[in-house]
Each structure stands twice: as C-alpha cells, then as structure tokens.
Amino acid sequence: MLTKDKLILLLLIHFIVGILVGLFVSNKRVINESYYSSLTIPGKQSTETSLSISSSVKIIDFNKSINENFTCMKTKTLLHFxxxxxxxxxxxxDVAVSGAFRESLSIWDEEGVIRILRLLLRYPHLDFIDIGANIGTYTMYAAALGRFVLAIECFAPNVDRIHRAVQLENISNRVVLIQNALYSHSGQYLRLALDTNNIGGQELDIVKKPTNNQNTTYNQSKGNDPYLVKTITLNELVPILHARGVRGAIIKMDIEGSESFALESGSQIFDLFDIPVVQMEWLKVRSFPDRVKFLIDFFTKRNYVPKTFQCQLLDIKNIQVWPNDLCWTKGNTSCC
Structure with missing residues (x-):
C-alpha cells in the first residue's frame, strides 16, 4: 500500500515528466524563428506560395516593434510552476478581463486557465488553439508550458498587447498570432460592436442579427478603424498547423456568439487533427436556435458529447439548462 509521501512523490514525478515530454515534443517541432517569420509575414510572396496561406490571413510579425505604451506585468504562478x-x-x-489582473495575486478566468494547463500536461502531444484570444491570457500560459499556440484575435488593440507580451517573454518561436475574425466566409469586412466597459471583448455586429445580412459587410477596411475587422475561415489556418507539425490540439473558443460562424467553414481542423476537447462559451450563442442546432449537429456527428466543467453529461434535449460555458469532449477524454 502506498504511503502518503510515496503518493505525493509519484504525483510530482508524473507532473514533471508531463512538462519535460511537452517541452521535448514542442522543441522538436519548432521551426527556426527567423526562417518561420520569413515564411509567414503577410505580403511576402514566400508566405502564400510555400504554405498556401490565403491572402486574407494576417499573421503578426513579432520582429516588428510596438510603438505604444502599455501596462504590462508578470502574472500569477499557476500549478506552482x-x-x-x-x-x-x-x-x-476593460473591467472584466484587464480588471481581474493583480500581478502575482490574480488573473482573469484562473479556473479555466488551470483546466487547460492540466489538460495539456495530461496530453503532452497536444498543442493549443486559442480562438478569441483577447489580451492573451490563455495563449501566454500555454506557451509558458512549452506548447505551440495558434492564437486568433480580431481586435487590433488586443493583438498589439499580445504582440508585446510575446516579445517580453521571448516566445515568438512558440506562438503564431492571427489578426482576423473567424467567419463562414473569407475576405469580408465586418464591424465590431462597441462596448465601453469591455473594450477587449466586443462581438461582431452580425452576431445580433437572426440571419447573415449582407448589409453588415463592407468592401474594404476604412483606414485604421479597429472596429472593422477582416474575416477568414477556420479551414484557412490548416497550412499553419501542418507547417508547425501539429498532430492535435486543445481548443478554447470564446468569440461572443460567433462560434457557429467559425465552425461553418472549420470542418478540416476536426477532420485532419486530433481535437479531443473544445472549451466553449455558450452564453450568447444559446439565444439563436438555428446556431445552437448547427453546433450540436456539428459536434455530435463527430462523436463529441457536451459536458459541464465538472464532467457532468449535458442533456441535448434540455439545452435551456446548459451552463454559460461548457466542454465538448471526444472519446474517453475528460475536461475536469
């Protein structure tokens, strides 16, 4: 029978091995930073030719400096490391997200970040896709673990803050940052709704409409308006994942009601890669029955089941009582 001390030692060994394996797998797949940047900077011919990336996809060049003054800080240490x-x-x-940070004392959505870190430790072969990265809380912690992170964020002031944080931590070889909105169609310009109390988490105007009204789209971006964002499809990011040697990933999706739009043209991500867990915000999309039906059909036909963060199975016939956030899990994977 294991004593308490031996049990703690075994758990510690398991924890450390998970970290080391994750770092080893990640480092084997890391492409030299300067080489990768030359392939993926928007506007360079080699980007679109070598990786067959759509011209609509805007990949941030971490070699460029950010000429803005931001308040930046070291974050709270999670899981002791x-x-x-x-x-x-x-x-x-930005009361909700930025207001939650108190340097080493607190962060935004600490419980959710810890959940993702534990999943990544449990599955060392998986990387991380952060859909709706906001100011990069999840992105920065997953990269600190040594995993490759594909972060998608459409709001330029958020993107600039992630850009600076990546530079401060010197982890540009682990992060690819995309400045686009995920949508069912690529190359369109959509407007973000202004929320004066939550500047980092606006929704697309089109989210509030019962159908995709083309009158909400624009022919081109007007100057440097951060509230006009260019769309891409989720499938257009497949070449980046292939280039980085990604076999599978945990997905966090928090895009303020646009979840169904993103997945309408996102099937290749789920068909080509091992995606055992999708952590998804359900708060806003639940108000649109057609979008809810699409999401349920999308996941269930791929053998996912919806669960609470306490691993309780959710009843598809009783979605009215579903929580504001949930996990879609596949096979024997647990999100708790």
Missing part, C-alpha cells in the same frame, strides 16, 4: 506576462487595457475600459 507556470507564469508569464500580459499587457492590459485601462481597467475603466
């Missing part, structure tokens, strides 16, 4: 940096908005403009 992992911390990083974040750059926040003024709290008066």
């Amino acid at each position: 992992f911390n990083s940096s974040v750059c926040i908005h003024g709290v008066h403009k």
Whole structure:
C-alpha cells in the first residue's frame, strides 16, 4: 500500500515528466524563428506560395516593434510552476478581463486557465488553439508550458498587447498570432460592436442579427478603424498547423456568439487533427436556435458529447439548462 509521501512523490514525478515530454515534443517541432517569420509575414510572396496561406490571413510579425505604451506585468504562478506576462487595457475600459489582473495575486478566468494547463500536461502531444484570444491570457500560459499556440484575435488593440507580451517573454518561436475574425466566409469586412466597459471583448455586429445580412459587410477596411475587422475561415489556418507539425490540439473558443460562424467553414481542423476537447462559451450563442442546432449537429456527428466543467453529461434535449460555458469532449477524454 502506498504511503502518503510515496503518493505525493509519484504525483510530482508524473507532473514533471508531463512538462519535460511537452517541452521535448514542442522543441522538436519548432521551426527556426527567423526562417518561420520569413515564411509567414503577410505580403511576402514566400508566405502564400510555400504554405498556401490565403491572402486574407494576417499573421503578426513579432520582429516588428510596438510603438505604444502599455501596462504590462508578470502574472500569477499557476500549478506552482507556470507564469508569464500580459499587457492590459485601462481597467475603466476593460473591467472584466484587464480588471481581474493583480500581478502575482490574480488573473482573469484562473479556473479555466488551470483546466487547460492540466489538460495539456495530461496530453503532452497536444498543442493549443486559442480562438478569441483577447489580451492573451490563455495563449501566454500555454506557451509558458512549452506548447505551440495558434492564437486568433480580431481586435487590433488586443493583438498589439499580445504582440508585446510575446516579445517580453521571448516566445515568438512558440506562438503564431492571427489578426482576423473567424467567419463562414473569407475576405469580408465586418464591424465590431462597441462596448465601453469591455473594450477587449466586443462581438461582431452580425452576431445580433437572426440571419447573415449582407448589409453588415463592407468592401474594404476604412483606414485604421479597429472596429472593422477582416474575416477568414477556420479551414484557412490548416497550412499553419501542418507547417508547425501539429498532430492535435486543445481548443478554447470564446468569440461572443460567433462560434457557429467559425465552425461553418472549420470542418478540416476536426477532420485532419486530433481535437479531443473544445472549451466553449455558450452564453450568447444559446439565444439563436438555428446556431445552437448547427453546433450540436456539428459536434455530435463527430462523436463529441457536451459536458459541464465538472464532467457532468449535458442533456441535448434540455439545452435551456446548459451552463454559460461548457466542454465538448471526444472519446474517453475528460475536461475536469
């Protein structure tokens, strides 16, 4: 029978081995930073030719400097080992996310970040896709673990803050940052709704409409308006994942009601890669029955089941009582 001390020692060994294996797998797949940047900077011919990336996809060049003054800080250490940096908005403009950070004391959505870290430790071969990265809380912690992170964020002030945080931590070889909105069609310009109390988490105007009204799209971006964002499809990101040697990933999806739009043209991600867990916000999309039906059909036909974060199975016939956030899990994978 194992004593308490031996059990703790075994758990510690398991924990450390998970970290080391994750770092080993990640480092074997890392492409030299300068080489990768030359392939993926928007506007360079080699980007679109070598990786067959759509011209609509905007990949951030971490070699470029950010000429803005941000408040940046080291974050709280989670699971005794992992911390990083974040750059926040003024709290008066971003109460929910930026307002949650108190340097080493607290972060935004700590419970969710810990959940993702534990999943990544449990499955060392998986990387991380952060859909709706906001100011990069999940992105920065997953990269601190040593995993490759594909982060998608459409709001330029958020993107700039992730950009700076990645530079501060010197982890540009682990992160690819995409400045686009995921949608069912690529190359369109959509408007973000202004939320003066939550500047980092606006929704697309089109989310509030019962159908995809083409009057909400624009022919081109007007100057540097951060509230006009260019769309891409999720499938257009497949070449980046292939280029980085990704075999599978955990997905976090928090895009303020646009979840169904993103997945309408996102089947290749699920068909080509091992995606055992999708952590998804359900709060806003639940108000649109057609979008809910699409999401349930999309996941169930791929053998996913919806669960709470406590691993309780959710009843598809009683979606009215589903929580604001949930996990779609596949096979024997657990999200708790």
